[in-house]
Amino acid sequence: MEIKGKVHEVGATQQVSETFKKRDLIVEYAENPTYPEYIRFEALQDKAALLDSFKAGDEVEVFFNLRGRPWTDKTGKTSYFNSLVIWRINAIAAGAPAAATPAYAAPADVSNTPGGEDDDLPF
DSSP, X not given: OEEEEEEEEEOOOEEEETTEEEEEEEEEEOSSTTSOEEEEEEEEGGGGGGGTTOOTTOEEEEEEEEEXXXXXXXXXXXXXXXXXXXXXXXXXXXXXXXXXXXOOOOOOOOSSOGGGOOOOOOO
């Protein structure tokens, strides 16, 4: 999955255990600019370093996986949690079009045939 938005906040790296670290990224997603959404993503393990070059206000495209899991508390009540886990993030250049225009070769001049011969096709 992917989403485009503006970086609202980049969290500090959290060392959860000796072998596990994570980092949060909050992205302002403004599909409706009147009511922007603030979406929390997680960068896990070595992916936490992907966020080093980003700061608040940067336009980004975030590629992520949606994960969900149950958790049962001491009373036996089960709750469900969702996580948006980053696997890639790209900066979007300011003023760049959303979809780049593909580059094509210049049109070939077909008005003259090679060798000076006239083309005598009936169509």
